Amino acid sequence: MKRTAPAKKAAPAKKAASAKKAAAAKDTAPAKKAAPAKKQASAKKAAPAKKQASAKAGKQAPAKRQAPAKTPAVAPKKASAAVKGVAPAKTVAAKPPRGESRTSLVRRARRINRELAEVYPYAHPELDFENPFQLVVATVLSAQTTDLRVNQTTPALFAKYPTPEDLAAANPEEVEEILRPTGFFRAKTKSVIGLSKALVEEFGGEVPGRLEDLVKLPGVGRKTAFVVLGNAFGRPGITVDTHFQRLVRRWEWTEETDPDKIEAAVGALFPKSDWTDLSHHVIWHGRRICHARKPACGACPVAPLCPAYGEGETDPEKAKKLLKYEKGGFPGQRLNPPRAYLDAGGKAAPPLGSA
Numbered sequence: 001m002k003r004t005a006p007a008k009k010a011a012p013a014k015k016a017a018s019a020k021k022a023a024a025a026k027d028t029a030p031a032k033k034a035a036p037a038k039k040q041a042s043a044k045k046a047a048p049a050k051k052q053a054s055a056k057a058g059k060q061a062p063a064k065r066q067a068p069a070k071t072p073a074v075a076p077k078k079a080s081a082a083v084k085g086v087a088p089a090k091t092v093a094a095k096p097p098r099g100e101s102r103t104s105l106v107r108r109a110r111r112i113n114r115e116l117a118e119v120y121p122y123a124h125p126e127l128d129f130e131n132p133f134q135l136v137v138a139t140v141l142s143a144q145t146t147d148l149r150v151n152q153t154t155p156a157l158f159a160k161y162p163t164p165e166d167l168a169a170a171n172p173e174e175v176e177e178i179l180r181p182t183g184f185f186r187a188k189t190k191s192v193i194g195l196s197k198a199l200v201e202e203f204g205g206e207v208p209g210r211l212e213d214l215v216k217l218p219g220v221g222r223k224t225a226f227v228v229l230g231n232a233f234g235r236p237g238i239t240v241d242t243h244f245q246r247l248v249r250r251w252e253w254t255e256e257t258d259p260d261k262i263e264a265a266v267g268a269l270f271p272k273s274d275w276t277d278l279s280h281h282v283i284w285h286g287r288r289i290c291h292a293r294k295p296a297c298g299a300c301p302v303a304p305l306c307p308a309y310g311e312g313e314t315d316p317e318k319a320k321k322l323l324k325y326e327k328g329g330f331p332g333q334r335l336n337p338p339r340a341y342l343d344a345g346g347k348a349a350p351p352l353g354s355a
Contacts, residue, residue: 100252109253109269112302116281119301122340123280125231126333127151132207132232133164133199137192139227140219145182148333152352153181155335164205167196181352191219209233222260230276238263239279243286250290250308288327296322 100108117123126147129135134154141150157178161167167175172189179185179192195217199205207228208214214225226237238244240259248254254265270278289296295312298319303309313319325332331347342348 105253106269108305109251109266112251112305113270113274113278113281115302115305116285117277120281120284122338122344122346123277123284124338124341125227125280127227128154128334128336129232132209132228134158135232136195136207136214136217136220136224136228137167139224140191140195141179141182141188143188144184146333148349149182149352151333151335151349153179155351161196164196164199167193168200170196188219194218195220207232209235211237222263226279230279236272236275237279238267238275239283240266241283242292243283243290244279246292247282247286247290250295250306250311252307288324289322291322291324294322296320299323299327 125135127135127138127142128151129138137157138150138154141154157175160178161170161175170193172193175189175193176185179188182188198217199207202216203213209229211222211225211229214220214228215222223239223241226239229235230237230239240263245257245259245262248262248266249257253269254262256262256265266278267275285302286292289300291312295308296319297303297306297309297312298314298316299322300306300309300319313322320328322328324330326341326344326346331349332341333349334341335349335351337346337348
């Protein structure tokens with residue numbers, strides 16, 4: 001029993017040791033608790049940084065939304081000045097579509113013209129005329145109506161007033177009655193009588209062969225002037241009518257909408273010697289196949305070259321039913337067409353009032 005007494009005394013030593021360990025644990029506890037504090041501190045610091053970053057992003061976002069859309073390609077400033085002259089400036093360059101190079105655009109445009117030349121080898125002005133005077137009058141009358149209606153109307157007009165002198169001295173009411181079928185007959189009467197008087201008083205009764213003189217005549221603009229120059233005098237010119245404007249934009253030769261700028265931009269893609277025939281090819285194609293409302297894409301000879309393919313009917317059989325004039329088996333617009341047109345299978349239009 002006396003030998004077991006020391007064992008009992010050792011207990012306080014164990015307690016002291018455990019007390020020391022507990023004290024040590026207490027000393028280390030704050031260190032472990034400090035770690036979350038650091039995380040909170042870093043989190044607090046990081047939070048403002050994220051907010052600042054998001055704030056910066058928020059400031060930048062509107063700038064991205066407000067980024068201006070791509071504007072249509074326009075001709076250089078030189079173009080608008082050039083079109084005031086007699087001919088379109090060759091320096092005017094159309095902006096190629098979808099990254100198409102300038103060289104590729106020129107080649108594609110000229111290939112389209114060559115293809116159309118094979119389809120319409122007999123293309124010609126679709127107004128009946130025998131001399132420059134008849135052509136300038138017929139072209140003025142063709143505004144807001146068809147060439148067919150003009151051709152059905154002018155025989156009576158020229159039979160009664162064959163020269164500028166005759167039409168200049170005509171009774172307006174009598175002329176109005178003849179021109180009534182063409183629409184806007186009062187305004188057209190004023191124009192044709194006015195231009196006839198100008199021809200008599202300023203040009204000796206002869207139609208001038210210069211652009212700057214033609215555009216001075218009442219009712220004669222650049223389009224009419226180029227029709228007369230190209231078809232009555234053999235001087236190249238581009239006729240920018242509604243068909244021409246529509247097709248060159250579908251083909252993405254230019255994005256211009258102003259006729260003078262279209263004339264300049266398209267003229268820069270072709271040699272000057274091609275301008276008159278180019279006008280005929282494009283206008284004929286617009287009237288017969290590439291219509292405004294429903295183009296006959298499935299019957300189009302230049303479909304592989306056309307960026308707008310698919311805007312119209314693509315089924316070949318259905319597209320054939322949309323063809324007009326001789327391509328659809330119907331008469332053309334001239335009562336007296338050229339021999340080449342008739343030899344190619346074209347049919348003359350019927351006179352006014354026929355069944």
